Amino acid sequence: MYAAATIVGGLGTGLIGFYIGIGVTALVRLAFGLDAWEKELSIAVGYVFGLFGWLMGIGGWGIWGREWFGLKTYQRKATGWQRYFTFCTDHKVIGIQYLVTFSVTFLLAGLMAMLMRAELAFSGTQIFSHDQFNAIMGLHGILMVAVAVAAVFGGFGNYFVPLMIGAEDMAFPRLNALSFWLVPPTAFMLLTTPFLGGIDTGWTAYPPLSTVVDTAQLTFNLAIITFGLSSILGGLNFIVTIIFMRAPGMTWGRLPIFVWSMFATAWIALLYTQGFAVALFMVTMDRIAGMSFFNVDNGGDPLLYQHIFWFYSHPAVYIMVLPGFGILLEVLSHFSRKPLFAYKYAVGGFLGILGLSGGVWAHHMFTSGMPNFLHGPFLVATELISIPTGLVFLSALGTIWMGKLQLRPPMLFALAVLFNFACGGVTGIFLADVPTDIHLHDTYFVVAHFHYTILGGEIFAMFAGIYYWFPKMTGRQYNEKLAKLHFWWMFIGFNLTFFLMHFPGIQGMNRRIADYPEYLEPINLAVSLSAFFLGASFLVFVYNMVWSWFRGPAAEANPWRARTLEWQTSSPPPVENFHVPPVVTGHPYDYGVPGSTHGVFGGLPGGLPGAAPAGGGGGGQ
Amino acid sequence: MRPATDTDAVLLCADERGPVKKHFIAAAFFWAVLTAAGELLVFADLFPTVGSEEAEEFDRIFRILLAMGWPVFAFVVSVVGYSFFQFRSRGDDSEDGPAMYGRGAVPRVWLGITGGLAVLTMIFPGLTGLAELQSDRGGYGWGDTEGELLVKVEGFRYSWAFQYPDLGVEILGANQELVLPVDTKVKFEVSSLDVVHSFWIPAFRMKIDAIPGRTTFMTVTPTKVGSYDDDQSFRVQCAELCGMDHSVMSFPVRVVEREEFDAWIASQKEEQ
Helix, strand or coil: HHHHHHHHHEEEHHHHHHHHHHHHHHHHHHHHHCCCCHHHHHHHHHHHHHHHHHHHHHHHHHHHHHHCCCCCCCCCCCCCHHHHCCCCCCCHHHHHHHHHHHHHHHHHHHHHHHHHHHHCCCCCCCCCCCCHHHHHHHHHHHHHHHHHHHHHHHHHHHHHHHHHCCCCCCCCCCHHHHHHHHHHHHHHHHHHHHHHHCCCCCCCCCHHHHHCCCCCHHHHHHHHHHHHHHHHHHHHHHHHHHHHHHCCCHEEEEEEEHHHHHHHHHHHEEEEEEHHHHHHHHHHHHHHHCCCCHHHHHCCCCCHHHHHHHHHCHHHHHHHHHHHHHHHHHHHHHHHCCCCCCCHHHHHHHHHHHHHHCCCCCHHHHCCCCCCCHHHHHHHHCCCCHHEEEEEEHHHHHHCCCCCCCCCHHHHHHHHHHHHHHHHHHHHHHHHHHHHHHHCCCCCCCCCCCHHHHHHHHHHHHHHHHHHHHHHHHCCCCCCCHHHHHHHHHHHHCCCCCCCHHHHHHHHHEEECCCHHHHHHHHHHHHHHHHHHHHHHHHHHHHHHHHHHHHHCEECCCCCCCCCCHCCCCCCCCCCCCCCEEEECCCCCCCCCCCCCCEEEEHHHHHHHCCCCCCCCCCCC | CCCCCCCHHHHHECCCCCHHHHHHHHHHHHHHHHHHHHHHHHHHCCCCCCHHHHHHHHHHHHHHHHHHHHHHHHHHHHHHHHHHHHCCCCCCCCCCCCCCCCCCCCHHHHHHEEEHHHHHHHHHHHHHHHHHCCCCCCEEEECCCCEEEEEEEEEECCCEEEECCCCCCECCCCCEEEEEEEEEEEEEEEEEECCCCCECCCCCCEEEEECCCCEEEEEECCHHHHHHHCCCCCCECCCCCCCHHHHHHHEEEEEEHHHHHHHHHHHHHCCC
C-alpha cells in the first residue's frame, strides 16, 4: 500500500522534525542560560522543522531532496486512487487533490455555519459559551476563506489550465505537488485550534487582541503562513505555465477565458499573498520574540496591522471571484451555443480588476480611526472597480442574449451567479460609500454582502464548474435530475438566508457575536431556518457526487459538444493529456461559424479516433 | 475566418424567432416594471429609530443609493430572466446561436454608461456626503471638531467608561446609563485601554473604532428622547471583535430633555 506508506512516512518524518526543532530551541536556550521550554517559541521552531520533515517524508525527498546530494531522483509509481495520497506531479491528480480536500473543508465549515445559526436562532445563550462560539465562528471564517481561495484556483486551475492551453503538464510539476502538500499541514493546524483554546479573534486576527490572548493564535498564524506559501508558489507556477506552455497557435487572443481569469488571479496571488503572511508573521514575532510591532506601550501601532492585512485580504476576494468569473463566461458561451460576447473587453475587465485590486484595501478601515484624508481616495478607487466588473457582466449578458440556452446544471448555476453577484455588487456600493458604511460597517449587512459575492458568486460558479467538468475528471456522468434539484434547492435556500440577513444588519446587529438583544430575534429565527434549509441541499450534492463517481454511467469524451481543448481528449484524459499534441487554429468560442476549428491533432481535427472535429459539432445557423 | 458581421448588424437583424426588436422591447418592458416595483423599497422603513441628525442623513443617503442601485440589479435580472424563458433551447439541441462578437458600438456605449454611473455615485452621494462628515482632513473622526458637550469614552474588555470632563462626572460600572441631552451637539473622544473596540450607537448610525494609543472622535446631535429600556437601538455596542464577551459589550443609552440632564448631572455630582 503505497498510499498508507507515504502518509505514515510523512507523518513520521514530520514528527521527528518537530522534536528536532524543539530540541534545537532547547539547546540554544540552555546555552544562554534560559529555560529549555518556552511554549510558543518551541512550538513555532518545532513546526518549521516538522513541516520540512513532512514534505520530505511525503515524497519530497525521493523526487527532490536526493538531487541536492547528487543522487538519482525517483517518484513512487502508484496507480488508481492511491495516486491521490502520494507526492504525484501530474497536474490532474493535484487538481483532484485540491478539489476533494476543499470540498470536504467546505462541508465541514458549512456544518460550523449550521452550528452558529442554531446558536443565533434565539437571543441569549443556547448551546455554546461565548468562547466556543468565537472558536467556531473564527474557524468557519478561515476555513471558508481557504476554500474560496484554493478550491477553484488550485482545483480547477490545476486540472484545466494545462488541458485548455494544450500543454502536457504545468511548467513546474514538482513545485505544483509541493503547493498541494503544504495544504494538509495548514488544515491540520487549523483543525487543532478548537482543542488548544480556540481562536478568539476571527480570521482577521487584529492585534493587540491577537498578540495578547492565550489561545491557539500561534497555531492559526503558522497555518496561514504555510497556506500563503502554497498560494504564492501556485500563482508563480500558473503565470509561467500560461506564458510558456501554450500549444502552437494558442495566441493570447485565442486563450480560453477561464485561462485568462486564472492568469489575472495568479498575479494577484503572487503579488499580494505575502501581505497576510507578513502581518501574521509580525503578530507571531510579537508573541514569541518579544517584538512590539503592534504594542502601543513600546511604540507600536495596531493600525499598521490592518493596513498590511487588508493589503492582501482585499485582493484575496479577487483571487476568489476572478476564476469564478472565468468559469461563468466559459459555461455561458458553451451552453448558449454562441461566441463569447466582447471577449477582449472581458479580458480587459479581468486585467482592470488586477490593476485596481492593490489600491482599495483601506475601504475595510473606514471606521478604523485612520486619518481622514485617506477616506476619499479609497472611496473613489473602490467604486472604480465597478467598471471592469461591469465589463464581465457585459460579456455575460451579451453572450446569453439571443442564444440557444441549454439549461443543463452547469448553465443553471452560471445564470444564478449573474443574479447573485448583481445583488452582491449593488449592496457593495452601500459599503464603499463612506456615509452609509459608517453605520453598516461590521454589521450583518456586510455578512450578507460578502456571502452574496463569494458564496453566491464564486461558490455557485464552482458548482457550475463541478457539474461542467465532472464527466471529464471522473469519466462518469452524474444524475442530472438530482443536480437540478440541488440547484433549485440551493438557489432558493441561499437567497432566502442571505437576503434576509441584510435587515438585522441595518437594524443594528453587529457581526461576530454569540448573542444579540431581543428585538432582533424574529428576523434571526427566520435567517436560521432558511440557513438550515440551505444546508440540507448539500446532502443531495454529496449523494449525487459520491454515487456517480463510483457507479455513474460512463461519460463521453465531449458530452456538451464544447469546443475547448480539454473536451477533445478522452474522459478522463491520459497522463500525457493528449494522444497527439494539439495545434490551435482558431478561436475557442466560434459557435455558429460554419467550418471553424479551434484545435487540430496531427493534422486532423479532433484528438480521438473518430471524434468530432475540435469545435465542430453544430454546423451553423 | 470569422465573418465580418458587426455586433450592431447582428443585433438589428432578424432570426427565425422573429425580429430582435421585439425581444428588446419585451425585455425593456420587463425591466421597467421590475424597476418600478423595486423602487417602492425606497419608501419601506428598514431602519431602527432615527435618534440623531446623522441618522436622518444616513437614512436619506441609504435611500438614494437604493434608488440608484435597484435599476442596475433589475437590469441584470431582466436580461437573465428574459433569456431564461425566451431563449431556452427547445427541441433540436444541435443548432448554434447567432455569431455575435460584440465588437461594435455596444461595448463602448456600455463602458460609457457604467463609467458614468460609477463616477456619479462616487461624487454623489459619496464624496459630497463625505465632505459633510469630515471637518478636519488630518483628524481621526467624524463631524465637527468642537461640540457643545464633551464626553470621553474608554473601551475596555468588556465594557465602557464615560467621563464628562467639563461637568466633572464619570459613569462606570453596572446598572449605569450613558445619559445625553437632546438637541445638543455631543463630541465623543474615544480611546481604548486594551485592544481595538468600536464605539457604535445604532440609533445614531455612527461608529468609530476605539484604538489603544490614539484618540478618535465623533460628533453627534441626538434629536430624539429615548432610552434602552424602551428601544434597544439606544445602546453603545462594541462593533469590533474584542474577545470572549464581545457580543455583550454594550451599554444602555438614555437621551433626555436638557432640564432632566442638568438635574441628572447634579445628582451624580452629589453621589460622587
